[in-house]
Amino acid sequence: MDGKALFPPAATGRRNFMRQACSTALLGAGGLALASCGSTGGGPAAHVAASFGHGVASGDPLTDRVILWTRVTPRPAPQGQAADVAVRWYVATDPAMQSLVAAGTAITSAAIDFTVKVDATGLLPGRVYYYQFAADTVKSPVGRTRTLPRADARQVRLAVFSCANYPAGYFNVYADAAQRDDIDVALHIGDYIYEYESDGYACDRAEELGRVSEPRALLLHLDDYRRRYAQYRTDPDLQALHASVPFITVWDDHEFADDAWRDGSADHVSSRQGPFSLRKAAAMTAYHEWLPIRAPDPSTPEKIYRSFDFGSVLSLHMLDTRLIGRDQQLVLASYYDEQHRFDAEKYHRDLRSPHRTMMGSEQMAWLESQVAASRARWQMLGQQVLMARMEYPTAVAMGECNCTDFAALKRRAACDPASVGERERRWLAAPTLPCYLDSWDGYQNDRELVFAMMQRHRKNMVVLAGDSHNAWASDLHDAQGRQVGVEFATASVSSPGMEGAYPDRDPDDVAAMMVDLIAPLYYAQTSKRGYMVVTATHEQVRCDWRFVDTVFDRRYTAATERSLRTLAGPGNRKLEECTG
Structure with a gap:
């Protein structure tokens, strides 16, 4: 967007119009500080010249409002003066910012990392708006946003992203999406940042690409997380996408720590790194500061599950399957005894235990109330991890046979049954085994509760997932084998996929092998970076998987590789x- 758009003169008649037209909440970190339109939020702010080097963003649109975001980088104030910065904001119906419909002033300071969040209200449904910020004489770029539609909406189009690792490559995926003009909302379903140290995960080419993580150490404290968000938000492609479309986001583990759960994570060592609760609180604060999210309950910043209604087409329920209710993950290796015998009975009993939760009872009850009340054709779950059963043959899970050899065995058994030995027949006859225990496979009772909920209310369900770095599409069946919906899972923005595990194999063969091994899996793409374009109408939900050919060069090509859909109604789903 053109950052040189001019503001209209402050006419006396227009001031009165704005006071009546704009009822605004100015949000501090986590949405804790509230003020009405035009309020200074306290004492006078220092007039400190600033810049807007982290761009602008919008998010959490409703039919009459949207969150507007920016961050100012102030010049150092003279010693003894207040550190607050007054930031003016404007909303208009045109990109030249001439036809204003709302305006106000927000106060920011070091206490909230100089971020600004405004809940701009009094807007009209289904409209495109433009917005801009100013501090002193410095103006931000102009951003474009959109409110949610009225009940008579006929189509909704979402772009879905996950797993953007700054040192792993350029954000060409964001760049491609930013060039589109047909996206209503961007969904980011987790791993917006990564918390690793600069010589950690997927950083082999970071120096070459000029993308070494800052700060260099593992993120532990509030300033660490703030600096990492600040680095990500200097990326021009991420800035372009934020400026072009409103975001709806939820966190996954890497906004906190690897394989995080309610009270810890797989790589957090409290004896060296301090209590996990402090690290979680720091990461949560930075998330609310840097993302254009509206906290459903400002007094409870860990509560981010919320719903968005796109008219009669779609109800989007954004879930937190990562932190607020998740029990610690099970570990497959712990089910072996001293004689290396695997206790399959106890393993399955624990996986299905009603005492293990991924969402927590409060969030589950909230989801049921939202689903029951929704009159939309589609119930869509925007959440972090794979819900589909991704179970491997027992022989593969136990390390007795690798994926490649087992897939070859299945083909040989189909063509030449006489060639299959007794041990191989046992492998083929054995049940499959859940192994990806950070996903819904590790929390099977909660999964069944969601499935039963959708069946009880006779809803059409589509699940969106990320986390795995690979693209998947699966049919969803309950424990009795009944079809209850579908899942579309997006590839990563830049984090590497399964190609590293099979460097000498054709990636298409690897993807075909996965489809062959995992029964509910319909489609897989395990070697490319990309995103999903999900289009919902009253008749169908269509998913187009779009991929870029590289994340190691600013020059790239992008293409839609696969398109699948699901139809509404109990005979479909x-x-x-x-077909077209």
């Missing part, structure tokens, strides 16, 4: 090929 399953994956099928698109």
Whole structure:
């Protein structure tokens, strides 16, 4: 967007109009500080010249409002003066910012990392708006946003992203999406940042690409997380996408720590790094500061599950399957005894235990109330991890046979049954085994509760997932084998996928092998970076998987590789090929 758009003169008649038209909440970190439109939020702010080097963003649109975000980088104030910065904001119906419909002033300071969040209200449904910030004589770029539609909406189009690792490559995926003009909302379903140290995960080419993580150490404290967000938000492609479309986000583990759960994570060592509760609180504070999210309950910043209604087409329920209710993950290796015998009975009993939760009872009850009240054709769950059953053959899970050899065995058994030995027949006859225990496979009772909920209320369900760095599409079946919906899972923005595990194999063969090994899996793409474009109408939900050919060069090409859909109604709710 053009950052040189001019503001209109402050006419006396227009001031009165704005006071009446704009009822605004100015949000501090986590949405804790509230003020009405035009309020200074306290004492006078220092007039400190600032810049807007982290761009602008909008998010959490409703039919009459949207969150507007920016961050100012102030010049150092003279010693003894107040550190507060007054930031003016404007909303208009045109990109030249001439036809204003709302305006106000927000106060920011070092206490909230000089971020600004405004809940701009009094807007009209289904409209495109433009917004801009100013501090002193410095103006921000102009951003573009959109409110949610009225009940008579006919189509909704979402772009879905996950797993953006700054040192792993350029954000060409964001760049491609930013060039589109047909996206209503961008969904980011987790791993917006990564918390690793600069010589940690997927950083082999970071120096070459000029993308070494800052700060260099593992993120532990509030300033660490703030600095990492600040680095990400200097990326021009991420800035361009934020400026072009409103975001709806939820966190996953890497906004906190690897494989995080309610009270810890797989790599957090309290004896060296301090209590996990302090690290979680620091990460949560930075998330609310840097993302254009509206906290449903400002007094409870860990509560971010919330719903968005796109008219009669779609109800989008954004879930937190990562922190607020998740019990610690099970570990497959712990089910071996001293004689290396695997206790399959106890393993399955623990996986299905009603005492293990991923969402927590409060969030589950909230989801049921939202689903029951929704009159939309589609119930869509925007959440972090794979809900589909991703179970491997027992022989593969136990390390007796690798994926490649087992897939070859299945083909040989189909063509030449006489060639299969007794041990191989046992492998083929054995049940499959859940192994990806950070996903819904590790919390099977909660999964069944969601499935039963959708069946009880006779809803059409589509699940969106990320986290795995690979693209997947699966049919969703309950424990009795009944079809209950579908899942579309996006590839990563830049984090590497399964290609590293099979460096000498054709990636298409690897993806085909996964589809062959995992029964509910319909489609896989395990080697490319990309995103999903999900289009919902009253008749269908279509998913187009779009991929870039590289994240190691600013020059790239992008293409839609696969398109699948699901139709509404109890006889449908399953994956099928698109017909046009």
